[in-house]
Amino acid sequence: MKSIKLLKKIILLFVGGLILSVSCNCMADAENSKCKGYVRVSKKNPLYFELTTGEPYIPCGMNICFPRFLTDEEEVFADYEKKFKMMSEAGGNYARIWLSAPFWEIEDSKQGEYNQNKLKRIDKLFDLADKYGIRLKLCFENFIYLKEREKAFTFSSAPPFDKQQYLKVNGGSFENTKEFFTTQKGKEVFLARCKIFADRYKDRKCVFGWELWNESWCIQCQWDMSKRLDILKKWHAQMLPEVKKLFPNHMVMISMPSFDKYRTRSTYAQIIPDPNNDVAQIHNYLNEGNALPVSKGPTDIMCADAINELRKIAPNKPLLLAEVGAAEPNHVGGPSRYYKVDTNGILHTDQMLVPFFCGSAGNGMSWHWEYYITKHNLWGTFARFSKAIEGINPLEEDFKPFYVETENLRVYVIIGNKTVLAYCRDKNNWWGTELRDKQPPKDLLNETINIFDIGGYGVKKASVFKPYELEWSNVAINKNAIKLPPFKRAIVIKLEK
Numbered sequence: 001m002k003s004i005k006l007l008k009k010i011i012l013l014f015v016g017g018l019i020l021s022v023s024c025n026c027m028a029d030a031e032n033s034k035c036k037g038y039v040r041v042s043k044k045n046p047l048y049f050e051l052t053t054g055e056p057y058i059p060c061g062m063n064i065c066f067p068r069f070l071t072d073e074e075e076v077f078a079d080y081e082k083k084f085k086m087m088s089e090a091g092g093n094y095a096r097i098w099l100s101a102p103f104w105e106i107e108d109s110k111q112g113e114y115n116q117n118k119l120k121r122i123d124k125l126f127d128l129a130d131k132y133g134i135r136l137k138l139c140f141e142n143f144i145y146l147k148e149r150e151k152a153f154t155f156s157s158a159p160p161f162d163k164q165q166y167l168k169v170n171g172g173s174f175e176n177t178k179e180f181f182t183t184q185k186g187k188e189v190f191l192a193r194c195k196i197f198a199d200r201y202k203d204r205k206c207v208f209g210w211e212l213w214n215e216s217w218c219i220q221c222q223w224d225m226s227k228r229l230d231i232l233k234k235w236h237a238q239m240l241p242e243v244k245k246l247f248p249n250h251m252v253m254i255s256m257p258s259f260d261k262y263r264t265r266s267t268y269a270q271i272i273p274d275p276n277n278d279v280a281q282i283h284n285y286l287n288e289g290n291a292l293p294v295s296k297g298p299t300d301i302m303c304a305d306a307i308n309e310l311r312k313i314a315p316n317k318p319l320l321l322a323e324v325g326a327a328e329p330n331h332v333g334g335p336s337r338y339y340k341v342d343t344n345g346i347l348h349t350d351q352m353l354v355p356f357f358c359g360s361a362g363n364g365m366s367w368h369w370e371y372y373i374t375k376h377n378l379w380g381t382f383a384r385f386s387k388a389i390e391g392i393n394p395l396e397e398d399f400k401p402f403y404v405e406t407e408n409l410r411v412y413v414i415i416g417n418k419t420v421l422a423y424c425r426d427k428n429n430w431w432g433t434e435l436r437d438k439q440p441p442k443d444l445l446n447e448t449i450n451i452f453d454i455g456g457y458g459v460k461k462a463s464v465f466k467p468y469e470l471e472w473s474n475v476a477i478n479k480n481a482i483k484l485p486p487f488k489r490a491i492v493i494k495l496e497k
Contacts, residue, residue, distance in 0.1 A: 061094030091386020
């Protein structure tokens, strides 16, 4: 009898030690996370981000919102790990996720019932983010209407844009989309879903922030445009502070549609400036259809226009070009046909670099992670941005955007206290010449920049970076001018005081 009791005690001690060991390993894993400190709007310079550890944080990444072509969980996570690893190795540190996409959706069958297996999936995603130092921006919702009237997009891998489990006929609480957005019950349902995530993730440091909705102006809560704007403006004003209470350690933000039409542009100024909206975000796409001329021309001009216009709307917030890409005309038919031939990532390079050189707090974040970045294995191109800004501290620099042109270059400049950075784009080369008309880029030779023309007063050192070659080299300053080495498409200038 005594021997049995002794055996039981040994077993209990062994099991207890095993549990303790597992617990300690989990704590060690959390401590070994590459994500140190929470991301917040900088207290020193509110146009940029910082970590609560005091370091600057410059987002470098893209949308990787959901698995487009995979459904098996093991395959999906192997794919996400591959993407996170390659992006991290190139200096990437950010990704956007749609929590309402089918693979992640926790409220997938009935309103108010949350799928625990889906939450475990999201746990795995957070652990991958910790492993590779990727900060996640998590978008709560994307539906346009509760009952889908017609397909929002025509290509097969597009996610659904309805949420029929919220309809009364399906056991939900609402007759229509308007009722969801205008009643107290609708707000309670939205916040209850947010709270599920808050209870689980409000202390996770791999979170960049929480996005209330994807492109909320698209929501069909009212056909009359002015009434719709009133509904959505009021809804955001009520929900932002409530969600911020749930996530005291994280930023909360709004998302709006592509900036390629006058009608969409007018709505930004009504919603984005909300004082509880931590980050001013903008989306914009190349659109050769019924769009503004700036969205049909060179990508660098389109990206610069988006950031410059957003700065007018939100002069005291950090700015992000949070979705950017190339679509078929009028966004019908899916991704642009030009992606098929852009094996060098010229669209992606301009999308990434130009926003930061216009005063954005991070790179421009491409949308087409499968049709473009994965298709041509362009994950390494994130180094074109990360290496161009390596060692830069925007909190100390207090950069001021500036623009100048030469005969052959459009020059996007940020002038700082210690450093001047300039992205020089060849006027003679753009997607229209290289991708559409199949004209190879030519070497630009004997280009000279007067350093005073780009704010280079008191400069002691000059260097240049070729993003397509990932090469830095020093250049001489001769009579207040620098001669650029031969380059194709674009080059970055760095002047140090």
